[in-house]
Amino acid sequence: MEAIQYHKGLVYPLNRENVDTDQIIPKQFLKAIERTGFGKFLFYNWRYNDDGSLRQDFTMNDEKYNSASIILAGKNFGCGSSREHAAWALLDYGFRVVIAPSFADIFYNNALKNGILPIMLEQSIIQDWMEKAERDSFTLAVDLEAQTITDGVQVIAFDIPAYHKEKLVNGWDDIDLTLLLKDKIEAYEQSRQLV
């Protein structure tokens, strides 16, 4: 997992609530056995017409967002299926930060495990930034160490569990960390006669 300490990037405003993982990456792309290459299928049904051309009515197709790396979205982002392909698709496309008023639990975890930073902010701030990003090219800078995010005018603090922060900042692998506790796992198995 690629560590993330500081990230500055262009914002893409996805002004929708309850964006589900079926929309983030439709099922026909879940058949791959690799983790990469999903970016081109991100938001597939919203982005493309049946003939494969870009849909004009979906704002992400607007050139001005081409290099966006931060998504602003409505509440309950990532609900639905547990598919980690949703996180892989966002990452593969180039998104490193997702900002929303709330996230579905499984998606939140999946994002963190792939070096995507999910940030929960108040609706009012998101709305304000959403409008700015819809109007012009709008960038945000996230400082994970300091747990702040700024548009250059105001600096907003955000919460993230210390444990997740530590892993993201260092790019640590979960399994390695857990295997340090191997003795405890064995002891637990002994105590419950699970051996």
Place this chain on the structure above:
Amino acid sequence: MGKPKTIIEKIWENHVVHREEGKPDLLYIDLHLVHEVTSPQAFEGLRMNNRKVRRPDLTFATMDHNVPTANREIVRDPISKKQMETLKENCEEFGIRLADMFHPDQGIVHVIGPQLGLTQPGKTIVCGDSHTSTHGAFGALAFGIGTSEVEHVLATQTIWQQRPKTMNVQVVGELGPGVTAKDLILAIIAKFGVSFGQGYVVEYTGDAIRKLSMEDRMTICNMSIEGGARAGLISPDEKTVEFLKGKRYVPKGEQFEEIAENWLSLATDSGATYDKTLTINAEEIEPQVTWGTNPSMCVPVSGSTPAISEVENKEEVRRALEYMGLEENQPISSINIDHVFIGSCTNSRLSDLRKAAEIVRGRKVHPNIKRAIVVPGSFLVKMEAEKEGLDQIFKDAGFEWRDAGCSMCLGMNEDIVPPGGRCASTSNRNFEGRQGNGARTHLVSPEMAAAAAITGHFIDVRKFQQVLQ
């Protein structure tokens, strides 16, 4: 006596391997279910790091999402085929039990767990699938995980989990005749929204829940995730014990008596408190039909689609109606359908098929219906249904009778609803494109789906018999 506890706290405490201030708990996992879609990258990760599966004996795999539901021998899509072959190779390499496409234990992962008795009260159960909550019906703590977590559980048999908050969804009163478990869970989601359970484990309580069969309880717990809760469960009782008795992986004889007693002791203590309680009155619930593109966009069959001027989330409702090809204020009974799907981990067990067959018996699928399919949840369900002649009832009426799998619930195999097609479906998600690109899904109970198949539009199943006479 200690402080009264909920079943959620009891199971949690029994499984903590490691606890440290400021960190999630490290929980032991008793059962890890695996399917072909969310596992290949996890096994690949193990291989790259030279790791083994810690407890193959606590791991069980099947194929369900991609499998053809007719002519199994031929998997036309080479990528689907590859994914299933990959699961087979991985299971062989890592020594994991696999019920592949041709195995008599094969079926939707959440149908076969209980059927084999792998699912038991008090267990922690995970699967790379959000409907793992289904197993909560037995009083297990069961939740869906992502692929990185699948890899973690394979390697360590544990998972890091933030202690959840507890929620009591209390169902008072009793369900009326013709009102099903599916209507109850849809009504709960309609009332409290698609994220009421976020950050919680939900326990369903109350008389209406106690009266439900184990199969109906699975339908309830199955859709917990549609309300945002990763896990939903029901305290075990005599019905739970009765259901599991004699199942293959459940201990027998004296050992069974012992374990059954243990199970019953897990039920929430009287006087235990929850972080939050929601209440719904079962008496007020009618058969439900979803009209929109998430499961909370749902009304009683006697109702209509909303008026945009009367809702807060105008834009969302407008977009949903547009996608669904419906008008505002449109009566549900005026919606004509052209597809029917009876199946999925929500409603594909024997009792579901029996109830649907009862409606269908001696009748014909409406001529406007282009396709009506019944997909049993497992190979075993299929066999049992055939023994009772249910297959014949469906076939005589004009339904297709299929082999077990996820099928049209998500259309990863060839069973899809075409663009613009409108489907009465017993599954759990009505998201845009879920059953096929441009497909329109209405979630209903098996009884309601069967009745709609006969009349070609939605009809209150309680009035159905009268109307047809």
